Amino acid sequence: MNRARWAVTRAVLGTLGRASTGIRIGYRHGFDSGQMLDYVYVNKAGGFPLVGHLIDRVYLNAVGWRAIRARRELLKDVLRKEIALRAGAERPEGPVRVLDVASGPGRYLQDLLPEYPPGAVQVACRDLDRAGLAQGERRAAERGLTGISYAYGDALDPAPLPHAPDVVVVSGLYELLLDDSVIEASVARLRGMLAPGGVLVFTTQTRHPQLEFIANVLPNREGALWEMTCRPVELAEQWARRAGFTEVTSRRETVGLFTVTTARH
Template sequence: MPADAAGPTFADLRRRPPARSPRAWRFAGARAASRAGALLSDGLRIGYAEGFDSGPFMAHAYVNRPSGRTTLGRAIDRRLLARPTCVAFRDIRALAELAVLEAIDHSQATRPVVADLAAGPAPYLLHALAARPAARAVLGDVNEATLVAAARAADELGVGGRVSCSRADAFDRGALAALAPRPEVVVELGLYGIYHDDERIEQHFLDLAELVAAGQIVFNVQTCNPEIEHIARVWRNAAGQRCVWRLRPVEQILGYAAAAGYRPRSIMADRHGIYRVVRLVREGG
């Protein structure tokens, strides 16, 4: 279903329900239970400490190994990891790795470079590098600790010599212009849901075309999510604020891409239909 077609709209999610309403009481109870669970569940603890949209939480969801204090803590963690959103995280990791492999295979460069400036732990990209020895990667993120973890993971996979890491903001025009070596493929996962400004994302595609001129872009977009209100009213983001994510129809992002000169080559969805993973190619490329 298209974004905001059912359930609360984005504007609804940004507003708090009336304090005396049953919805407010219900989510207050859910927040209290979730906070209490964080005393035992490693996943909830990481989510509230680092953000449920952070690299450390994504890494925990990817591993999919329930952990925590006591049997009860591990049971709470198992329930968290079985939520449709966390299942979708793992699905799109696999789909993103497939899309990156396809992008590398379709690159005309002898030693293709893949850049991800909002990389997080970047397991999809690191595993793709392990499978394609000629490829290299440039990783960036605003979280220094996440970059350290990604570099360590690259070394463990034996691809550290083909990975460079630097602290960077994916929307920073200066960072895009300074990318070196120049990437043939740009990867952006999880970026468009946590940034709410449509104009910023539209401009970002134009910046990618002008400043990077990559032949291919791999991205994902959250199009619908039955848990979107729970996430907004119970979870916290990396800034310690309410975790309000914006749903967008994939057609909206494809429109921004088309204006920048890119067209879709493949579109894939997770098993719950929460996300779309898209590989774009540049017109004429």
């Protein structure tokens, strides 16, 4: 019975659902892609007139996407505080360097940059999704942003930067990985990349009421059905402490599905 129900749901979403711009993006790039998140952040319904817009608004109002937007706002707040701790009138080490290892287009980072004087903050965006990187580069050029760069890179095996980053961000990646040992190894590897006194900022999904629907209906960026695992924030903090971080704290976004953890070198 469940198999037939999910098959019907997939058929409806893959036909009528494509009247929604957001659902079309999901089928083209993956519902877990950077382009999908970028569209969710904008939160402006699109698609065919009337029915498409209505479907898209329902889609964008799903609890998971509302939590994603709340996670972004919390993440921006955390990064503002971390940058403020390091930014000064004359910083001998140069600009505050931020690395996002799985950035996608990096919209929230572009939103942060104009809050600082030119040259005070440098952002490096890395991702395996070339289309997302190109989208971010185009938008940065349109906005006249010079303090942000985009390059192809593997979040789980990041290439070193010319200067060690002060802040490393991992947002929305660990939620997609099913193997805890891979995440724990990533946390330890990123600690080794940080400048002295640096901080790792990463997100964790602790619960999601639509996991069964997502795993049976929505394709990911690789074309397979999108499976996710929820984990207690205590486990995420444990990974950071085992990696050698000495000060580890977490905050939960307002919808209540995600936490943002800061782990200091």
